[in-house]
Amino acid sequence: IPDYFQLEGGDRMPRIGFGTWQAADDVLEKSVEAALEAGYRHFDTARAYENEAALGRALNRWIKGDPERRKQLFVVTKLPPGGNSPERAQEYFDASLRDLNLDYVDLYLIHTPFAFEHVPGDLHPKNPDGSMKVDHSTNLLELWKTLLKLKESGRVRHVGVSNLNAEQLARVCSVERPACLQVEVHALCQQQPLLAAANKLGVPIVAYSPLGSKALADALAAKTGREYPDLLQLPTVTRIAQVHGRTPAQILLRFTLQRGLAAIPKSTNPTRIKQNISLWDFELSESELSELAALDRGEDGRICDFAFFPGVEKHPEFPFKK
Numbered sequence: 043i044p045d046y047f048q049l050e051g052g053d054r055m056p057r058i059g060f061g062t063w064q065a066a067d068d069v070l071e072k073s074v075e076a077a078l079e080a081g082y083r084h085f086d087t088a089r090a091y092e093n094e095a096a097l098g099r100a101l102n103r104w105i106k107g108d109p110e111r112r113k114q115l116f117v118v119t120k121l122p123p124g125g126n127s128p129e130r131a132q133e134y135f136d137a138s139l140r141d142l143n144l145d146y147v148d149l150y151l152i153h154t155p156f157a158f159e160h161v162p163g164d165l166h167p168k169n170p171d172g173s174m175k176v177d178h179s180t181n182l183l184e185l186w187k188t189l190l191k192l193k194e195s196g197r198v199r200h201v202g203v204s205n206l207n208a209e210q211l212a213r214v215c216s217v218e219r220p221a222c223l224q225v226e227v228h229a230l231c232q233q234q235p236l237l238a239a240a241n242k243l244g245v246p247i248v249a250y251s252p253l254g255s256k257a258l259a260d261a262l263a264a265k266t267g268r269e270y271p272d273l274l275q276l277p278t279v280t281r282i283a284q285v286h287g288r289t290p291a292q293i294l295l296r297f298t299l300q301r302g303l304a305a306i307p308k309s310t311n312p313t314r315i316k317q318n319i320s321l322w323d324f325e326l327s328e329s330e331l332s333e334l335a336a337l338d339r340g341e342d343g344r345i346c347d348f349a350f351f352p353g354v355e356k357h358p359e360f361p362f363k364k
């Protein structure tokens with residue numbers, strides 16, 4: 043299987059990218075250096091992660107001002123929910139590019155279909171009762187058209203979407219097909235209906251939390267009482283890992299690749315960073331793929347349902363209807 047997705051115009055998106063959510067700046071810079079050393083060229087961030095400047099510093103040290111080296115990278119960032127309006131998208135995009143200290147990004151995504159009110163200096167604005175300041179006036183198609191227009195500046199090569207459901211994806215595709223849909227996909231949340239819909243529409247999928255984001259799952263479990271198993275310790279996964287002489291993480295990532303997806307695992311540990319991109323010299327059998335497919339819990343396996351943003355479920359474009 044190829045190690046990249048072919049995009050419009052001939053660009054390639056490497057199918058293993060480096061995720062950067064929830065890492066402190068100095069840790070992130072070191073991790074990105076280790077990732078570059080290990081061969082990663084695809085880096086995924088977002089305005090909302092508040093780490094674009096740190097990622098930009100590490101990338102620019104590697105680029106060394108050489109446009110040919112810049113071309114080898116595939117850098118992704120995302121419009122935050124507080125910028126989800128045609129009036130605001132441009133200024134948030136400009137701020138991302140400035141912090142990354144790059145001339146262009148390879149891919150710019152709508153981070154979520156729901157929106158927060160635009161509050162300068164506050165990416166996660168809250169009401170006094172702790173709920174989010176949700177902006178109910180979002181027009182997803184107008185926002186999508188605004189992103190498409192951003193391409194004309196030459197400062198973004200591709201645009202796409204994240205955290206959309208199948209109905210929203212079809213609606214967006216009625217204007218123009220996004221370069222990708224980035225959503226949560228892992229062994230417990232395999233997203234079969236959404237993936238089938240995206241496949242029909244011709245939209246490639248990038249899987250976030252491909253290892254099950256244990257830290258996020260634990261934090262949410264503490265709040266909601268929902269318990270998530272550690273994917274890396276599931277008996278099916280550890281047994282298949284032993285058979286191949288690989289680690290559980292490599293089995294989960296290879297499963298994601300053999301399902302036809304891209305994935306953006308994150309790690310701050312150089313050994314694990316290397317492991318997570320060393321996936322091209324072994325293959326899971328049909329029966330192993332079936333065993334892994336049987337781990338799916340559907341909607342119950344979802345970790346990132348945005349429950350940490352109380353009130354978003356009332357937004358007209360909230361993607362995860364229960």
Ligand code: A2P
Pocket residue numbers: 061250251252253254255256257274289291292306307308309310311314315317318
């Ligand atoms: P660490 O940074 O200490 O390696 P996800 O990408 O699904 O959000 O998962 C990220 C989590 O998985 C992080 O807590 C990371 O911890 C851990 N992780 C990443 N790669 C591996 C690996 N190869 N083996 C075990 N744990 C890993």
